[in-house]
Amino acid sequence: MQLTQEWDKVFPKSPKVDHQKVTFKNRYGITLAGDLYLPKNRGAKRLPALAVGGPFGAVKEQSSGLYAQIMAERGFATLAFDGSFTGESGGEPRNVASPDINTEDFSAAVDYLGLHAAVDRERIGIIGICGWGGMALNATAVDKRIKAVVASTMYDMTRVMSKGYFDSVTLEQRTQLLEQLSRQRWVDAEKGSPAYQPAYNTQPAADAPQFVKDYYDYYGTKRGYHKRAVNSGNAWTQTTPLSFMNMPILSYxxxxxxxxxxxxxxxxxxxxxxxxxxxxxxxxxxxxxxxxGASHVDLYDRVDKIPLDAISSFFDKHLA
Known part of the structure; x- marks a missing residue:
């Protein structure tokens, strides 16, 4: 695994934290890549810690890294990481997602933090952004080591993939999509590699919904573009929705x-x-x-709109 060592984030490096690239494995044996942020002048006291993931289709050089760095400035040990099969993390094929494996990725980050010499393992929380907000809630429900959770601008990816926006997909439409995805498996199996969806975040049409334009404004422009992000001109595999279609992650x-x-x-x-x-x-x-006044994408990186004081206070109180 070759990790980029130069600073290639979409946000400036803070002089108030120490930064280190790290790797760790999840319980499926996939090696994950992360950015560890520690507050400078932290002394020898063990710190409360936060694992940060998301948005769905993003990489740690984008929103999750920004949140992690800011929270490290505020006294937390933080770990922003790439999910399995994406970014600098391992796993083949590339750019595929799973509600189970991505939930596990959060717990693997907790594994790493709980073994770190700078961390108090009894004071670990997590932050999930966008689609990883749902993963964070699912991880917290099952992993009792997680003491507090924040989900910011949250998507339930299993709900939106199986039912569409505002639950508008009919049974007939769902059945048709599952028929198509099921048959795509034969195509992929015969070829020996997966087919991919069209590239994400190409320039939207003038009459596109505003939230589509907002996504492009983040992922497709200098504001948030990163070459390794699925959403920055790359794509998920065509069959990625299959595991999300009948596995609701917020049941518990x-x-x-x-x-x-x-x-x-x-x-x-x-x-x-x-x-x-x-x-x-x-x-x-x-x-x-x-x-x-905030939109969905505003909470990716607009530090004047992200309620950072409220998030910090929440963790200060509950990871005390």
Missing amino acids: IKEISPRPLLLVHGENAHSRYFSETAYAAAAEPKQLLIVK
């Missing part, structure tokens, strides 16, 4: 309790209903923070 969201949950979403986000549904299904203690 109540079992996050009694550990605290904070959902953060933009007031104007097309995806806001994902957090509202999750909040309604979750048990106390829980909080839904709606950011006035």
Whole structure:
């Protein structure tokens, strides 16, 4: 595994933290690549820690790294990582996702943090952004080592892939898609490699929905483009949706309790209903923070809109 050593993030390097590229394995034996951020002048005291993942189709050089670096500035040991099969992490074929394996990736990050000399393993939380927000909730439900969780601008990828936006997909449409994806497996098996979807985040049409234009403004421009990101002109395999179609990841969201949950979403986000549904299904203690005037993508990198003080205070309180 060849890790890029030069700083190739879409955000500037902070002088307030120490940064290191690291690797660790998940329980499926896939080697994951991460960026470890530690606050400077931290002394010998063991720190609370955060694993940070997302958005779906992004890499650690984008939004998750930004969140991780800022939280390290605020006194946390943080680990932003690439999910299995993406970015600098291992796994073949490239650019495929799984609700199970990506949930496991969060727990593998907790494995790594809990063994680090600078970390207090009894004070580990996680942050999931966009589609990895749903993975974070799923991981917290099953992994009792995680003491607190924040999901920012959250997507439930199993819901949107199986039911479409606002649950608009009919049974007939779902059946037709599954028929197509099932038969694509024969094509891929015969060829010995997977076919890929069309490249993501090409220039959207003038009449495209605003959220599609917002995605392009992040992934397709200097603001957030990164060559390794699936969403920056690359693509998922055609059969990636299969494992998401009948495996709802928020079935056990109540079992996050009694550990605290904070959902953060933009007031104007097309995806806001994902957090509202999750909040309604979750048990106390829980909080839904709606950011006035913010869109879905604003919470990727707009530090003037991401409620960083609220997120820091949440972890300061619950990882004390």
